Amino acid sequence: MKYSELIKNLNKDNIAPVYFVSGDEEAFIQELQSKFKSLFDPQELEMNFSSFDLENESIEDLLNEAMSAPFFGERRLIFALHPYFVSTQQPKGSIDQNTDSLVSYIDNPSPTTSLVIFADYPKLDSRKKIVKQLKKLSVEVDASKLDSKYLFKQINETLNDDGYSIDNGALQLLLNKTDNNYSNTINQLDKLKLYAIDTKKITEESVKLLVPNNLEENVFDLSNAILKKDVLRADDLLQQFLLQKIDPIFLIAILIGQIRSLLQVKILSERGLTEGTIQKELKLNPYRLKMILQQNREISMERLNKMYSELVDADFQIKTGQNDKEVLLDLFILKNA
Numbered sequence: 001m002k003y004s005e006l007i008k009n010l011n012k013d014n015i016a017p018v019y020f021v022s023g024d025e026e027a028f029i030q031e032l033q034s035k036f037k038s039l040f041d042p043q044e045l046e047m048n049f050s051s052f053d054l055e056n057e058s059i060e061d062l063l064n065e066a067m068s069a070p071f072f073g074e075r076r077l078i079f080a081l082h083p084y085f086v087s088t089q090q091p092k093g094s095i096d097q098n099t100d101s102l103v104s105y106i107d108n109p110s111p112t113t114s115l116v117i118f119a120d121y122p123k124l125d126s127r128k129k130i131v132k133q134l135k136k137l138s139v140e141v142d143a144s145k146l147d148s149k150y151l152f153k154q155i156n157e158t159l160n161d162d163g164y165s166i167d168n169g170a171l172q173l174l175l176n177k178t179d180n181n182y183s184n185t186i187n188q189l190d191k192l193k194l195y196a197i198d199t200k201k202i203t204e205e206s207v208k209l210l211v212p213n214n215l216e217e218n219v220f221d222l223s224n225a226i227l228k229k230d231v232l233r234a235d236d237l238l239q240q241f242l243l244q245k246i247d248p249i250f251l252i253a254i255l256i257g258q259i260r261s262l263l264q265v266k267i268l269s270e271r272g273l274t275e276g277t278i279q280k281e282l283k284l285n286p287y288r289l290k291m292i293l294q295q296n297r298e299i300s301m302e303r304l305n306k307m308y309s310e311l312v313d314a315d316f317q318i319k320t321g322q323n324d325k326e327v328l329l330d331l332f333i334l335k336n337a
């Protein structure tokens with residue numbers, strides 16, 4: 001079950017005895033926790049809500065609570081956090097757990113308790129009995145990171161629910177600046193909505209003004225300055241990166257990826273492929289593809305090949321100890337900007 005489908009079910013008071021929430025999208029997890037709590041009156045929640053950290057609290061204590069009758073209410077709500085035993089590793093210092101008792105409970109849960117297990121791990125150990133039983137007997141909820149298509153839809157729905165709209169170009173730019181990360185994107189929405197309080201419409205201009213660039217976007221600005229032969233701008237950006245203690249090796253790796261994308265898009269464009277086909281083929285962010293296509297109109301294949309070769313050679317020299325990484329990156333900028 002997807003996160004959005006669960007929210008709809010909870011809004012209809014369709015509450016199950018056991019939920020297994022897997023995935024490490026922090027914003028989804030926080031929203032789900034808030035949503036579950038909102039189903040209870042404050043006084044009822046105070047008497048009937050418990051949270052257990054299973055790295056240092058026992059499953060037995062959790063189950064004793066789960067099997068107890070609710071106080072002055074119809075239902076208990078219990079969160080099970082950090083169930084490390086469903087993942088591939090046991091954290092240092094965590095207590096050993098008897099997962100068989102949890103399996104037995106899941107097979108016959110208390111009808112007056114909702115147990116929500118938050119497995120916020122990037123990967124589960126599907127070979128384990130407890131994982132198989134959780135997937136089989138509980139309501140499984142996917143709280144993993146969204147791909148760009150569903151992320152686009154989810155942000156639009158979130159804004160529409162709040163009475164706002166956003167231009168497609170603005171949303172693409174916002175996702176690009178936040179690394180297509182739902183949590184990062186949600187964190188930027190409050191100030192964007194406040195800025196658009198009168199019009200209720202978020203524009204590309206407001207995203208440019210209010211949302212800071214991520215590192216890759218800033219390096220994209222560096223490559224753009226190099227391609228435009230703006231040596232002063234390129235050198236200024238490089239000095240900013242160095243002041244932020246960003247390793248030149250990392251900068252070179254991002255530049256290699258960006259120049260490679262420019263080459264790939266240029267090759268496919270010259271073969272007559274449409275923008276939509278190129279996007280699907282290379283799995284590029286639509287906003288980034290738009291920027292690359294604009295850059296490619298002003299630069300030759302020969303120059304791109306030369307820059308790519310120089311970056312790969314610089315990377316090799318650094319990793320084999322032949323030259324200083326700052327010197328090599330500075331020389332690349334001076335030669336090409």
